[in-house]
Amino acid sequence: MKQLKILVIEDEKLIRWSLEKHLSSAGYKVITAETGEEGIKLFESHHPEIIFTDNKLPQMQGLEVIHKIKSLDADTAIVFMTAFGSIDTAVSAMKAGASEYINKPFTFEEVDVILDAVKQNLEITREVHVLRRQQKATVTFDNIIGESLVLKQIVQLAKKIARTQTTTILLLGESGTGKDLFARAIHAESSQSTKPFVTINCASLPETLLESELFGYEKGAFTDAKQQKKGLFEIADGGTVFLDEIGEINMSTQIKLLGVLENRVIRRVGGTANIPVEIRIIAATNKDLKKAVEEKTFREDLYYRLKVFQITLPPLREHREDVPLLADYFIKYYNNQFKKSIKGIHKSAIGLLTNYNWPGNIRELRNVMERAVILETMSELQADSLPGEIVHLNVHSEARRVEAAEGPSPGEKPVSPFEIEIPEEGLSLSGLEKQVIKQALNMAENNQTKASKLLKISRDTLRYKIKKYRL
Secondary structure: OOOOEEEEEOOOHHHHHHHHHHHHHOOOEEEEEOOHHHHHHHHHHHOOOEEEEEOOOOOOOHHHHHHHHHHHOOOOEEEEEEEOOOHHHHHHHHHHOOOEEEEEOOOHHHHHHHHHHHHHHHHHHHHHHHHHHHOOOOOOHHHOOOOOHHHHHHHHHHHHHHOOOOOOEEEEOOOOOOHHHHHHHHHHHOOOOOOOEEEEEOOOOOHHHHHHHHHEEOOOOOOOOOOOEEOHHHHOOOOEEEEEOHHHOOHHHHHHHHHHHHHOEEOOEOOOOOEEOOOEEEEEEOOOHHHHHHOOOOOHHHHHHHOOEEEEOOOHHHOHHHHHHHHHHHHHHHHHHHOOOOOEEOHHHHHHHHHOOOOOHHHHHHHHHHHHHHHOOOOEEOHHHOOHHHHHHHHHHHHHHHHHHHOOOOOOOOOOOOOOOOOOOOOOHHHHHHHHHHHHHHHOOOOHHHHHHHHOOOHHHHHHHHHHOOO
């Protein structure tokens, strides 16, 4: 569990010191300030989740501190410390946004009780934010752009599967092919569409944290488990859980996930009670799970339980006819984002986009179009607004295609694109090196890191040569 940070703003040294010692010993990360101004600066640089602030502070008073911090982050929990009898001030503090107040003098037992209440409120806020974040935009199958036969067939299959109750679905495909989009569209088409859609990237969290995020935990389950916490399976009850990068979970979590699929119950970390959940699980990966099963890194029983229905999304290079439609969609999207008015794509640019292999798939195309819209100054998107690698690879690909089709002229020696013709008057090696570096920099759009990789030299070496040749 993430270690909570607490900021104590108190001008009385003894109280400030004693609170710091007590809270630190309880497992919190504590920072302290003597004044309101100092406290706000520390808040902006350290972003603590909980603040203890006194009311009577030098210059800026506690109520002013509350107003300022709430304007910076409305979700921050603030405990207002006030002298006994200042009830009116405490009420004003609560109206200003304080979560709790505590009267001075106080005991550490009172502090612990207050903290338990504050953390429960933080957990509720977290759950609300998870649901809002996951459902911030409803995605349907209408949002899936493409007219290719392969894509239409996959959409029709996904629609049929979506209308079943809680059938598990496994989405396969390279990175950037739209697995997240399909998962959201399936949820929107299902009878659970009004219920939560919760997503988690299994590769983005360490093993121990992933398990507690999915299943939750009981108070005291481990050192930092100061209170009970619901997991994402409980939060999503009645809806859909999208497990992205499912191939990254460890064996222990795989066993527990299999139990959820088989029995429709979960057990919090450190708990003994089985909690029933009614959820659909959609899992996704760009890994070869069958191979992972053979290598004993993924459970065979879980693999077959996940692939009740399997949908494999094709890479963009296998449905190139959809590239112009997708590119046009992204132009309209980024026109709106950047207040541009690009009407379409020049045919030369369309040819380059269609012929490119798109190793990063739709995600890469989206990034390319964002860059192109920003750079373009004409009413149509031109080829010179596309990245150098797309133009360069297409030019060489076309040259190789023509050469292969026509073959060398009679008596002509085939020339490799890597051969260099040396004129009779000779050739300066340093001059040639300078030209090669210039070409690499042009291809990398002056990105020295990319250029150094193209040249297979270190960035420091490239910098030295740039300085040497005054490029």
